Structures are given as structure tokens and as C-alpha cells.
Amino acid sequence: MHEPIAATAAESLERQAQERVFRSHDGTEIFYRFWPAASANAKGAVVLFHRGHEHGGRMAHLVDELRMPDHAFYAWDARGNGRSSGERGYAPSFSALVRDIDCFMREIAARDGFATQDIALIAQSFGAVLTAAWVHDYAPKLRAMVLASPAFSVKLYVPFAKEGIAFWQKVKGRFFVNSYVKAKFLTHDPVRIASFESDPLITRPIASNILVELYQHAARIVADARAITVPTQLLLSGSDWVVRHGPQHAFFVNLGSRTKERHVLPGFFHDTLGERDRAQALDLIRPFLAKQFASPDAPVDLKQADIAGYTRDEADRLGSPLDLLSPKCLYWAFSRASIRMGAWVSSGMKAGITTGFDSGSTLDYVYENDARGFTPLGRFVDRIFLEAIGWRGIRQRKLHLEELIRSCLATLKAAGRPAHILDIAAGHGRYVLDAIAKSPDQRASVRLQDYSDLNVQLGRKLIAERQLPASVSFQRADAFDADMLASIDPAPDLAIVSGLYELFSDNAMIARSLGGLARAMQSGSLLLYTNQPWHPQLEMIARSLTSHRGGQAWVMRRRTQGEMDQLVEAAGFEKLDQRIDQWGIFTVSVARRR
Structure with a gap:
């Protein structure tokens, strides 16, 4: 068994952190720590992303414990956490946090010259879901990423808690939920337990909108993980009280990365990288990152994905006719009939039926976002049509x-x-x-x-x-x-x-x-x-x-x-x-x- 590694405060580490801030996409000041490489010519950079409720200082022990002196390290405090600005535990949306990561990477490139292909990420829990979403949505040319106990599905324990939070948010608007997790269920390390309980920068509340959107985006990323081709190492805590293992394994199976590893660490609680015996995890991370920095994988060529790729398979399936008397065929036949009937009174549906729902005329109608139709019923139906999530996305695309x-x-x-x-x-x-x-x-x-x-x-x-x-x-x-x-x-x-x-x-x-x-x-x-x-x-x-x-x-x-x-x-x-x-x-x- 590996000897325990005592958790150490960031300021007492051998490599001293520089403290910095940058302004993210909406002007919010994000605080981060930077540890320069010990050598004059850094071989790359490693960026650390903390779990929910915490801050980058609680990842700082990894800088020395990973024993990678030729690499620079970074660790941010996510907005609303630690020493970063923003209402405690709140962000405008999950996607705003993901875009914060993109801004952080631009800050690192502009200030220190590390492009994304020179960077590896190590992220834990909620931070791991944010990281996976950024890699999925923005497709950076990242060197590698390590995800420790990603919080794709949080154990809320109370029956229907997720549905209840979503419902109450619709009724009441945004509210906050306090973390129920005690430090003794996060790690076996007594020093980490004590520091968690006394740390004034721990943010226990989390906004309801972030909890609801976490589930929505996590489900999307897990289901569509084939889009991720970055070399990925997945570390799972065997005795995790906080998150479920099922979606983590599904994510790994779906991953499109040619190089991917999955390791289950028996007996580990949720704080995988802050566990008493975390040397077991670090001994897996170190050679994985060393190999990717020394001889990175060639990028996966996606330019022929229209001929042989999973989205081609998906489109072929959707374009195949259903059995005429199957329940699904009858369901979609009813759906088509409903839309044709809706076109009798809804101007938007009529434009779609007449010119095609992907036509310039239909899109222009969606951009106008003015419900029109025959009688108040027609305007009501038209408003429902215009509020479809795809059309909301189209209008946001126009703004972008x-x-x-x-x-x-x-x-x-x-x-x-x-x-x-x-x-x-x-x-x-x-x-x-x-x-x-x-x-x-x-x-x-x-x-x-x-x-x-x-x-x-x-x-x-x-x-x-x-x-x-x-x-x-x-x-x-x-x-x-x-x-x-x-x-x-x-x-x-x-x-x-x-x-x-x-x-x-x-x-x-x-x-x-x-x-x-x-x-x-x-x-x-x-x-x-x-x-x-x-x-x-x-x-x-x-x-x-x-x-x-x-x-x-x-x-x-x-x-x-x-x-x-x-x-x-x-x-x-x-x-x-x-x-x-x-x-x-x-x-x-x-x-x-x-």
C-alpha cells in the first residue's frame, strides 16, 4: 500500500504560486493560480479544475505531488467560488461556465504562450463535467485530459429530488440548494477533512439553475461522447457516496478517443485526487500525461465522417422507414397530421409546410418571433411552434x-x-x-x-x-x-x-x-x-x-x-x-x- 500523502496548504508548497485574475466573456473577474515550470523551457502546461463548492487552492497539492517540474500548472477558482467574482454558488448558466473555460485557455495562450495542443487538463467531479462539455462543444486541439469521478449523475438520495428542483424553479424562480455532503464522506484523509470543514472559501450553496442544467448537459455529453477524440484517462472512486458510476462507465464506452483508460480505485471516496491513498491515482496520471506530452496521438481525421462515422449511422437510421403498423410509425404519423392541422391556423406552421421547415422563409419567420395566425387559437398554436427548443436555438444563433x-x-x-x-x-x-x-x-x-x-x-x-x-x-x-x-x-x-x-x-x-x-x-x-x-x-x-x-x-x-x-x-x-x-x-x- 502507498504511504498517505498529507494535504498541504498551497502557500507552503515548494513551487510558489503566482496569483492572477482575468476577465471572462461577461466581464466577471476569475482568479487563478499559476506555477511556472521549474525549467527554463517548459514542456507544456497542466490545468487543474476543482470539484463543485471548492476552489483551485484545494487542487494545489497536486502541483508537487505529481512530480512534473518541467510543466507549468494552473488552477482557477470557478466564478462564484473561492476568490473569483460572482454571486456565491451561481452562474447565469452551465454554458457560461463552459465558456469561462474557453476564455481561461485564451488567457493562458495570450499571457504565457501555451496553445491548447500544449495543454493537458486534470478535472474532478463537477469540474470534470465542465471540462468534458468544453472539449465536446469547442473541439480544442487538447493534448490530453484526466477526469476524476465526473459528476454526470449526482446522488440526491431524496426521491424525485431532481424533478422537484426543476419544478420548484419553474414556480419560484432561481433558488439555492446547500450541499449535504460532509467531508468524512469525501475522503479518508484526516487533514483534508479538517481543512474542508474549516476552509472559509468553501461555497456550500449551489444555484438551482446550475443543478438542473448539470443533469441536462451531462446526459448530452455522455450520450454524444463519440464526438470527443482527445486522449482521456477516467479515474473512478470505488466507494463514491456522491455520484453514480453508471453514467461514468457509459461515457467511457461512448468515448471516441483512440487512447482512453479507465481505472476504478477500490475504497476511494468521491474526492479521488484528495484521498488518503491518492498516490495510487497520481501513479496512473503521471505516466499517462508523460506519454502524451512526449509523443502525442495524431489527430483523428474526421473529414470522411460523412462516409463512415457515427453521425452518418444516426442519419441513415433516421432516414429509414418504420414498419407501417409499429407504434412508432403510428405515433409519427399522428405527429405529421397534427402539424398539417396546425398549419390551418398557425402562420409559422403554414410557412414550414409551404416552403419547407428549413427554408429561408421559415427561418425569417422564426427570427421575427411574432406569433401570428387565424383566431386567438391560431396565435396560441403559433407561439407554441415558435417556442420549440430548436427555434429558440436559431434565435440565439442570430444573436451570436x-x-x-x-x-x-x-x-x-x-x-x-x-x-x-x-x-x-x-x-x-x-x-x-x-x-x-x-x-x-x-x-x-x-x-x-x-x-x-x-x-x-x-x-x-x-x-x-x-x-x-x-x-x-x-x-x-x-x-x-x-x-x-x-x-x-x-x-x-x-x-x-x-x-x-x-x-x-x-x-x-x-x-x-x-x-x-x-x-x-x-x-x-x-x-x-x-x-x-x-x-x-x-x-x-x-x-x-x-x-x-x-x-x-x-x-x-x-x-x-x-x-x-x-x-x-x-x-x-x-x-x-x-x-x-x-x-x-x-x-x-x-x-x-x-
Whole structure:
């Protein structure tokens, strides 16, 4: 048996921490500790993420105990915890915490020069779920990650507690739940137990919205773990009183990583990396990380995922007809009939039935978000239609597009470049016109394009209604005509592709379109592109809704964010930034022409 490792306060460690802060995406100040590598030329960096209720200081003992002096270490205090700003135990959403991680990585890269491919993550419990969500949603080129007892499913013990919290939040609004866990059920280490009980920086309450969203996002990440290809080590505590093992094992089985390890540590309580005998865990982590830093895995090539990949299998299944008399077939037949009946009174449903639920006309109606229909019943049905989670995600995507268009215009202005804007499949063009109207930075020209005559006609009408100058135009064009895109004059400084590539499964088409744009764009020009890495209603869409292509079933093949980013990179672009909605459905990314 390994000798116990006494927990030591961060300030008494051999490697002294520097204390820093950075401002996250919404201005919140995040506190973090930085331990420089002992050697002049660091071999990489390791970033530590603490469990719920705690702070980075309680991970500090790992810096020396891991015996990796040639690597820099970082440990943050998550917002609302420890010495970071924010209401105690609260964040606006789970996705806001995930985006905090993305901002933290940008801080590390900008300040110390460690790119994500130079970084490994070690995360525990709630922090491990945040880390897994960031890797899933943002697809960073990470060296490796170690997840210790990820809290994919917390043992609340009270029957129906999860449902009760969600219900009470709907009735009362946000409230706080105090942690019931005593330190003696977290670890056998008496020093860690005593320090937990006396630590003034422990935050016992957690906001109800974070608890509810934790379950929702954890279920999504576990089910879709095939999207994660980063080398991963999973450490599970054999006698964990806090979280369930089942989802942890399911996550491991689903993982798409070529290199993955799973280790169950018998007798360990939940605080895996703070247990009395944690040397057993550290002796597993050390060689795993050493191997990845010394000889990292080659990236998994996802560019052929449309031919052989799990999202292709999923789309094929959704596109296959059901047995005519099966309960599922009857259920979806009733669903289709209900939508057709709803179209009699709901303007939104009528637009979907007439032009396709993925058409520019339907999306423009969703953007307007004004319930219309025949009689008050029709307006009521239309409001239900507009509040579907997919349409809420679409409207959030529009906000992200507008934000990033404004950001790109500011970037081009700072670089002293003109701003010739091109949208290759603009629908009606509302999101672009709204964005440029709100931007203080002027554009040189705006060229909107679409393949649909109806979209071009209605887009030109929008331009006329807003009395925009002749520098704003709308043309009919094929977004997959690479030669046409390559010959556009003036060449775009900002090219936008929104909601298009998601509608087509074939990666060769996407590569052709991106290739045409790349040929047109000069070095330093910017590309704004969207993606749909996940959707909670894929089967409903495939079985009940029709597309713009002659009333065919709307069967979507998801692209993981990693797959989409690889297609963009292969065309000659470098990804710079990304946004994702709070449900994890739609992303908007910025890339720069190399």
C-alpha cells in the first residue's frame, strides 16, 4: 500500500504560486493560480479544475505531488467560488461556465504562450463535467485530459429530488440548494477533512439553475461522447457516496478517443485526487500525461465522417422507414397530421409546410418571433411552434452571428482593411442587415446571395424597405459553385456561411464551397461559419417535418464541431473564436484565412 500523502496548504508548497485574475466573456473577474515550470523551457502546461463548492487552492497539492517540474500548472477558482467574482454558488448558466473555460485557455495562450495542443487538463467531479462539455462543444486541439469521478449523475438520495428542483424553479424562480455532503464522506484523509470543514472559501450553496442544467448537459455529453477524440484517462472512486458510476462507465464506452483508460480505485471516496491513498491515482496520471506530452496521438481525421462515422449511422437510421403498423410509425404519423392541422391556423406552421421547415422563409419567420395566425387559437398554436427548443436555438444563433459580425468588422477596421461582406446563402438576409445596422464600423460593401428566387426577391424587398445604399445588393447564386465564389469581385474581407452546411450531409460539397471562398479571400480575411453539433429533436424533425427540397423528410446529419473545424482548416483557415447556445445546439465560429 502507498504511504498517505498529507494535504498541504498551497502557500507552503515548494513551487510558489503566482496569483492572477482575468476577465471572462461577461466581464466577471476569475482568479487563478499559476506555477511556472521549474525549467527554463517548459514542456507544456497542466490545468487543474476543482470539484463543485471548492476552489483551485484545494487542487494545489497536486502541483508537487505529481512530480512534473518541467510543466507549468494552473488552477482557477470557478466564478462564484473561492476568490473569483460572482454571486456565491451561481452562474447565469452551465454554458457560461463552459465558456469561462474557453476564455481561461485564451488567457493562458495570450499571457504565457501555451496553445491548447500544449495543454493537458486534470478535472474532478463537477469540474470534470465542465471540462468534458468544453472539449465536446469547442473541439480544442487538447493534448490530453484526466477526469476524476465526473459528476454526470449526482446522488440526491431524496426521491424525485431532481424533478422537484426543476419544478420548484419553474414556480419560484432561481433558488439555492446547500450541499449535504460532509467531508468524512469525501475522503479518508484526516487533514483534508479538517481543512474542508474549516476552509472559509468553501461555497456550500449551489444555484438551482446550475443543478438542473448539470443533469441536462451531462446526459448530452455522455450520450454524444463519440464526438470527443482527445486522449482521456477516467479515474473512478470505488466507494463514491456522491455520484453514480453508471453514467461514468457509459461515457467511457461512448468515448471516441483512440487512447482512453479507465481505472476504478477500490475504497476511494468521491474526492479521488484528495484521498488518503491518492498516490495510487497520481501513479496512473503521471505516466499517462508523460506519454502524451512526449509523443502525442495524431489527430483523428474526421473529414470522411460523412462516409463512415457515427453521425452518418444516426442519419441513415433516421432516414429509414418504420414498419407501417409499429407504434412508432403510428405515433409519427399522428405527429405529421397534427402539424398539417396546425398549419390551418398557425402562420409559422403554414410557412414550414409551404416552403419547407428549413427554408429561408421559415427561418425569417422564426427570427421575427411574432406569433401570428387565424383566431386567438391560431396565435396560441403559433407561439407554441415558435417556442420549440430548436427555434429558440436559431434565435440565439442570430444573436451570436450579429455579435461576431460586429466583432469581425471591428477587427478589420483595426487592421486597416476594408470590409467587403459576402453571405453565400443568406436566406432573406435579415441577420446580416440587422448586424450591420447595429455596428458602429462601416462596411465597404455587402453582397447577399441565395439559390432561391423567393429568398432573393424577399431579401431585395428588405433592402429596399431599409433604404440601404447601392453598395448593399442581393444576387441569385449557388453557394456550392466554387469557381463563382472564387471570382467574386470585390474579394470578401468577411465571408459568412450561416445555416447552410448543416442542411447537406456530403463533406465533398462543403469542401468545394469552402475551397471557392478560400481562393477568393486574401490572407487575414475572416470567415464566419455555423454548425449544429447536437439537437435534442432529431427524430421528431426527421419523422415529422419536411425540407425545402420538394417536401422530402428533413433528415439531418449532425457534424461534430471537430469535423466542421477540420473541414474549415483543410480549406486554409485558422479558427479564432466560437459561440454556442446554452442548450449546446448551434455554434457560430470565426476563422482567419491563412
